[in-house]
Amino acid sequence: MQRTPAFALSALALTGALACGLAQAQASEPVIGLITKTETNPFFVKMKEGATAEAKKLGAKVVSAAGKTDGDNAGQVTAMENLIAAGAKTILITSSDAKAIVPAIKKAQARGVMVIALDSPTEPADATDALFATDNYKAGELIGQYAKAALAGKKPVIAMLDLHPGHPVGAQRHNGFLKGFGLQANDAKSNELSRPAEVVCMADSFGDRAKGQTGMENCLQKNPDINLVYTINEPAAAGAYNALKAAGKDKNAIIVSVDGGCAGIADVGKGVIAATSQQYPLRMAAMGVAAGVEYAKTGKKVSGYTDTGVTLIAAKPMAGVDGKDVKTGTDLCWGAK
Amino acid sequence: MSSTASKLPPLATLGPFIALILACVFFATQSERFLSAQNFALILQQVMVVAVIAIGQTLVILTAGIDLSCGMVMALGGIVMTKMAADYGLSAPVAIACGMAVTMLFGLINGLLVTKIKLPPFIVTLGTLNIAFAATQLYSGAQTITDIPAGMTALGNTFQLGQTAIVWGAVLMLVLYLVTWFALRETAPGRHVYAVGNSPEATRLTGIATDKVLLGVYVLAGLFYGIASVLSVARTGAGDPNAGQTENLDAISAVVLGGTSLFGGRGMILGTLVGALIVGVFRNGLTLMGVSSVYQILVTGILVILAVATDQLSRKGVR
Numbered sequence: 001m002q003r004t005p006a007f008a009l010s011a012l013a014l015t016g017a018l019a020c021g022l023a024q025a026q027a028s029e030p031v032i033g034l035i036t037k038t039e040t041n042p043f044f045v046k047m048k049e050g051a052t053a054e055a056k057k058l059g060a061k062v063v064s065a066a067g068k069t070d071g072d073n074a075g076q077v078t079a080m081e082n083l084i085a086a087g088a089k090t091i092l093i094t095s096s097d098a099k100a101i102v103p104a105i106k107k108a109q110a111r112g113v114m115v116i117a118l119d120s121p122t123e124p125a126d127a128t129d130a131l132f133a134t135d136n137y138k139a140g141e142l143i144g145q146y147a148k149a150a151l152a153g154k155k156p157v158i159a160m161l162d163l164h165p166g167h168p169v170g171a172q173r174h175n176g177f178l179k180g181f182g183l184q185a186n187d188a189k190s191n192e193l194s195r196p197a198e199v200v201c202m203a204d205s206f207g208d209r210a211k212g213q214t215g216m217e218n219c220l221q222k223n224p225d226i227n228l229v230y231t232i233n234e235p236a237a238a239g240a241y242n243a244l245k246a247a248g249k250d251k252n253a254i255i256v257s258v259d260g261g262c263a264g265i266a267d268v269g270k271g272v273i274a275a276t277s278q279q280y281p282l283r284m285a286a287m288g289v290a291a292g293v294e295y296a297k298t299g300k301k302v303s304g305y306t307d308t309g310v311t312l313i314a315a316k317p318m319a320g321v322d323g324k325d326v327k328t329g330t331d332l333c334w335g336a337k
Numbered sequence: 338m339s340s341t342a343s344k345l346p347p348l349a350t351l352g353p354f355i356a357l358i359l360a361c362v363f364f365a366t367q368s369e370r371f372l373s374a375q376n377f378a379l380i381l382q383q384v385m386v387v388a389v390i391a392i393g394q395t396l397v398i399l400t401a402g403i404d405l406s407c408g409m410v411m412a413l414g415g416i417v418m419t420k421m422a423a424d425y426g427l428s429a430p431v432a433i434a435c436g437m438a439v440t441m442l443f444g445l446i447n448g449l450l451v452t453k454i455k456l457p458p459f460i461v462t463l464g465t466l467n468i469a470f471a472a473t474q475l476y477s478g479a480q481t482i483t484d485i486p487a488g489m490t491a492l493g494n495t496f497q498l499g500q501t502a503i504v505w506g507a508v509l510m511l512v513l514y515l516v517t518w519f520a521l522r523e524t525a526p527g528r529h530v531y532a533v534g535n536s537p538e539a540t541r542l543t544g545i546a547t548d549k550v551l552l553g554v555y556v557l558a559g560l561f562y563g564i565a566s567v568l569s570v571a572r573t574g575a576g577d578p579n580a581g582q583t584e585n586l587d588a589i590s591a592v593v594l595g596g597t598s599l600f601g602g603r604g605m606i607l608g609t610l611v612g613a614l615i616v617g618v619f620r621n622g623l624t625l626m627g628v629s630s631v632y633q634i635l636v637t638g639i640l641v642i643l644a645v646a647t648d649q650l651s652r653k654g655v656r
Contacts (some may be wrong), residue, residue, distance in 0.1 A: 040479045040578065052557075069582075166630050204630040207571050209481070210580060214383050218624035222368070226537050233479070235577075242574055246495065263481060 029297030032289050033091040034064040035082030042261060043281055044094065046334045047118065050282030051092065054289040060296070062289065063088060073097040077104040090292030091112045092285065098123035098168060114295050115147070116302065118284045120169060130291070132284045134310050136172035137179075137188035137257070139277035142312040142322075143256035144180020146275040147228050149318035150254050156198045156228050159219040161205040161212050161240055163232045166191060167253055170232055173258050176280045177230050200226065205236035212239030220239045220247050234264030234276060260313060262333035268315055269326040275314035282335030284308045314324040345463045353596050353611040356640060360394035360615060364622030371625055372571050374501040379509040384535050384617035386572060388409070388610055389565040390584055391591040393444075393558030395609045398592050399521075399553050399602025400534045402451065402458035405585050406443065407562055412581030413441040414566030416473050419482040419576025422489060428587050429488030443469060444559020448511030448552040466585065473578050482576035493571035511610075513564070518606045530554060534601030590641050591616060598648050615640065 008055025034051050036044035036130075047066050055062045063078030063086055073096050081104075083091055091113055095101040098120065104113045105127050117128040125131060147156075163170030171191045178185035183196045195202065203215030211230060219226060220243060223268040229244070231237040237257040244250040257264065267273045289304040312322060313329035324332075364371040390407050397404040402540055418436030421427045429434070450461040490505040521527035529550045532540040541547045569580055594612030597604025619633045 040474050042479055042481075045479050060560060165631055201624070203624050208579060209575060209577050210386075210569070214620065215624065217379055217383065220520065220620050221370055221379060221621070222625045222627075236580075238483075238575070239573060242572075250394065278598075 014098070016087050030090075030293055031061045031083075031086060031088045031089035032060055032062050032292040033080075033086070034288075035079045035083070035091065035093040036064065036066045036095045036146070037070050037072075037076075037094050038068070038093055038307060041070070043119075043259070043291070043334070046261075047094070047281040047285045048217075050285035050335065051289050055293075056288035058251045058290065058293045060289060060293045067096050071096050073100040076101055080104050080108055082111060084108055088113065090116065090288075092116050092118050092126070092288040094119045094232070094291070095122050097271055099305065102127045103327050104126065114292065114301050115158055116288050116291060118230075118288055121170075121305075122197070125305070127227020128148045128178060131305045132287050132308050134279035135307050136169050137176035139258045139279065140173040140178075141180035141312045142277045143230070143258065143275055144177040144182075145226045146180075146312060146314060146318055146323065147177075147230075147254065147256050148181045149321050150274055150316075157223060157226045158199045158200055158230065159203075159216065159223075159226045159240075161194075161203055161215050161219075161231045162193060164204045164206050173232060177256070185310045186275060190243065205239065209235040209239040212236030213242045214239075216240040216243035216247075218275045220249065224249070225252045229253055231255060231257045231260040233257060234261055234267060234273065237264070237273050237276075238267060241267075245300075251334050258331075260329065260334060262330065265313055265326060265329040265333050268313055268329065271315060274316070275312055275323065276329075278311045278313050278329055278332065279332075280310075280332070282336035284335075286335075343601070349419065350596055350605065350608070352644065353594055353615065355642075356594070357442075357611050357615050357618065358616050359571050362624065364618065364625065364637055367622065374499070376621065378501050378503045378507070380617045380621050381510070382504040382572070383621065384613045385506050385510040386565050386569045387505070387584055387587045387591060387616070388613040389513060389568055390563055391588040391595075391609045391613055392454065392513055392606065393565075394588040395559035395592050395597055395604065395606055396517075396530060396554045397458065397558050398534075398589075398597055398599060399530050399601060399604055400551055401537075402554075403462065403589065403599070404550075404555075404558055405462040406447065406466040406469055407462075407588055408581035408584030408586075409466050409473065410440050410443045410559065411562045411565045411569060411584060412583075413443070413469045413476075413580065414563045415471045415580060416477045416482065416576045416578055418489065418566060419423050419485050419570055420476065421483050422486050423484045423576075423597075429486050429491075431579065432486075433489065433567055434467040436566050437560065438564060440563035441556055441559040444556040444562070445552075447559075448555030451555065452548040452551045460656070470581075473581075475578065477578040479578050483574070485570070485574075485576065489567075490571045490574050492568060493574065504572075506571055509564070510568070512607065513561070514606060514610050521606055526550070526553070531602055537601070584623045587613075587616065590637055594637075594644050596644065596648065598647065598652075600648075600652075603648075612644075 051062045099266035115128045117131045119133050121131050173186045174193050178194050185194045201219035205212035205215050229240050234257050237255050254274040257273050258274040314323045315326050414436040417439045418432045419434045421432035450456045451458050495502040495504050529545050533547050533550050537547050591612035592609050595608030619636050623633050
């Protein structure tokens with residue numbers, strides 16, 4: 001117990017030193033805060049890379065923080081407070097919980113901080129100053145249209161490997177896919193997953209390879225004639241492919257997905273995934289940093305929704321469906337170039 | 338109580354089997370696809386990773402400990418072995434040995450901290466859970482590793498038994514359960530594990546080196562997590578830095594559902610297998626029924642509480 005004060009002191013000293021370091025950075029160059037859902041999801045790793053590269057170019061400093069797990073709102077609120085303390089005048093946030101983060105955003109804005117949502121909108125969407133994000137409904141529509149053309153008139157028997165219940169991005173991609181395919185679907189505002197008769201199986205993959213595989217195995221058990229698989233992202237798609245291949249059905253079914261990460265595009269090249277809708281986290285982050293630097297220099301805020309673009313990437317083009325080839329997808333993967 | 342009733346196994350022993358059978362009967366009435374050899378082979382293959390982790394977890398819990406680090410240590414093992422193969426071109430057996438060495442090292446660290454410095458297992462493994470997670474992320478750069486030799490995924494291959502395709506990994510899992518069952522039941526070290534969990538002080542006084550038993554249990558648990566890493570890599574065909582996130586609690590659930598007492602000293606390894614199967618049966622059955630995965634979590638939660646309550650009540654009964 002005697003050691004406790006010493007520990008406390010050194011912890012205090014460390015925090016102090018850290019704060020000074022941040023404060024010093026603020027004096028010379030604007031600080032842009034970046035809060036992602038987790039530190040470990042490759043999508044957010046890329047986003048951080050994009051933000052840091054853009055900041056270096058513009059003479060700003062990115063300080064990043066994240067929740068511990070997807071859905072960790074408290075962690076994001078703490079990160080927000082720390083970033084404000086560190087002198088960030090602009091905070092870019094990919095909110096884990098669209099509603100719960102709003103009070104913390106309001107507090108930040110009251111202190112003159114511009115808050116921009118990246119990738120996921122808050123609820124209400126106008127709680128942040130601006131939103132730079134993929135149009136997830138459109139991303140779904142693109143792979144739906146592609147799948148329709150690829151099935152070439154065959155009767156669709158569809159399995160859908162979703163994210164997890166109640167997530168707006170999951171619902172938008174899901175419903176957009178059905179809309180693009182020409183089936184009954186809720187609109188982009190709905191968080192309810194539509195389920196027309198052609199969808200014979202739905203499972204939650206949590207965007208995870210192993211759980212995607214388990215979901216697909218169970219779906220094949222339910223209906224071995226599945227010929228079209230929608231997946232929320234490419235890790236889930238890779239899992240679904242494992243399940244199809246193990247069942248000897250990888251030739252009977254096509255898999256479509258959304259994300260467009262470099263590994264995912266490689267899977268399109270290998271024929272694991274027929275087509276994917278590619279989004280651009282590097283671009284979102286770079287635009288956010290540029291807006292932050294502009295705000296620091298001129299005091300001018302950005303507002304409204306900016307679509308950061310989505311492109312269909314497919315190894316085999318389909319007539320009447322707009323898309324780019326694997327080469328282009330690789331060059332652009334998540335906005336790399 | 339009649340003499341026949343006292344010869345029957347207590348409720349805590351029968352409970353898990355009854356729950357599993359009831360769940361199977363229920364799903365069989367809900368989906369005509371549930372009751373088939375192929376579907377059961379599928380469930381075995383889906384639970385094999387958690388089930389093997391749960392063997393290690395059972396050993397630890399039998400000594401009245403707990404290992405929160407198991408899932409993350411498993412993930413780290415998977416990353417180490419796939420990176421060794423992909424980056425340094427090591428052959429599958431050598432790469433796998435490297436990964437398993439790392440998981441056993443974590444077991445050794447857990448064991449040393451518990452026995453030598455007498456730290457509570459909950460805290461020790463909470464620490465190593467975070468260390469293993471960070472090491473996994475740092476070493477992999479948060480990237481999935483897919484470029485691995487075919488030998489690493491051999492246990493994910495299947496063989497035909499009549500109409501049914503069975504994964505080799507599931508067979509290995511069943512063999513491991515049988516071996517552990519035999520060792521716990523019939524060998525002196527196995528009985529010592531129970532003794533240490535029941536009363537460490539009494540065990541020490543009978544001349545058994547309790548520290549050695551404990552240390553052995555943690556290292557052995559690390560070995561099982563290493564085998565689980567191999568199964569995980571074989572199953573998904575990749576080293577996944579995001580694996581292991583839910584496996585620690587899933588494994589603890591399986592142990593508790595299987596009737597092993599969290600207070601140590603009482604339990605059965607085959608019950609753990611049943612516990613893991615219960616969770617797998619619900620996930621499979623609910624998907625076949627078209628019900629959201631959230632219900633699976635709900636049912637697991639209720640069953641875990643029922644299992645612990647049964648254990649506690651049966652303890653009161655024997656007092």
